[in-house]
Amino acid sequence: MNARITGTGGYLPEKIIHNKHFESSLETSDEWIYARTGIRKRHVIAAHESTASMAEMAANRALDAAGLDADEVDLIIVGTSSPDRVFPSTACILQDKLGISDCVAFDVQAACSGFIYALGIAHQFIKAGGAKKALIIGAEANSRILDYSDRSTCVIFGDGAGAVVLEATEEQGILSTHLHSDGQYKDLLYVNNPIKDQLEDGDKAYLTMHGNDVYKVAVKTLGRIVDETLDANGMVKSDVDWLIPHQANIRIISSVAKKLNMPMEKVVLTIENQGNTSSASIPLALDQAVRDGRIKKGHVVLMEAFGGGFVWGSALVKM
C-alpha cells in the first residue's frame, strides 16, 4: 500500500512581532536579525490559544482540502516540542476537539524534525496496513518556551501549525522518508523539563541553543541527507521540482539549495514572515506553496529538517 498527501492546511496566530519590537528591550537590531537569520517578523500565540487549538485550525483546513470528514481519520500524529500538557498528548486533545471517537493518536517529540518524523511514522503505518487516513501535524507554541531576555533565541522562533492529510492510495506519493538522530549533541539545543521540582536551582524551562555549533552541524548534515534521499530513489538533483526546508536560518537553507544546484526560486521560503516555527515550518510552507499554485499535482518535493537532539530527516514526496 502507498500513501499520498491529499490535503494541506495551516494556521498562524493573529499577533505579529516585528524585529524592531526587540530593539527597545535587547541589544539587537532589525538589521542584525535579518542579516544573520533572514527573519523580519514572527507570529505569536494569544493567551486564549493553545498548541492544540492551532493544530485544530490547521487540521480542519487540511481535512477540507482533502474532502474528508474528521471521523474518517484513523491516525493522528502531532509533532510538537511545546505541547499543552506533558500528557495527555496534544494529539489526544486534538482528537477530542475534532470529535473523533476512536483512532490512534500520539505525539512525536523530535524538535524541529517533528513533522518529518511524524510523516515517516505515518507512512510506515499506512504501508503496514495499520491506517488508511492520517492527520499529520506540526504545531508549536514556541513563544511559551522562550526566554525573552535571551537575544540569541527569542528573536528566532515563532508560533503556528501546519497539517497534511495522508491517505492510503494505489499510486506512490511518499517516495521515501529518512530519519536520523545523534544524541551526543543533546546539550547544544534543549529545553529542560518544565516539571518544576525536577529542575535544579537556577535552571529554567526555556529553550537554550548554542547557535553557532548547531549551525555548523546542520549545514554538514543536511548536505548529506540530500544525497542519501536522492540515491535511495535513483534520482538526480534535477528531478526535484521544489525544496521545502525547515525554516531555521536563510543561510542554512541557501547552502542546501546550493548543494542541490537549485535556484532559490525553487525553494519555498516562509522564514522572513514566520521565523522558525520548529516542527510547524515545513507543513506551513507546503500549505502556502500548494495554495498559491506553485506546487502542483505530480511535482516532486524534497523536504528536510534538522533540530535539537540532534534529530534530522527528509521526505521525498510526489504530490
Ligand code: ACO
Ligand atoms: N542581536 C545581536 N547580536 C546577537 C544576537 C542578536 N539577536 N544574538 C546573538 N548575538 C551575538 C552573540 O552574542 C555573539 O556576540 P559575541 O561575538 O560578542 O559573543 C555574536 O552575535 C555572534 O553570535 P553567533 O551565535 O556566532 O552568531 P551566528 O552568526 O551563528 O548567528 C544564529 C546566530 C542565527 C542563532 C545561527 O547560529 C543559527 O541560525 N544557528 C542554527 C539554528 C538552528 O538551525 N537550529 C536548529 C533548529 S531549531 C530547533 O530544533 C528547536
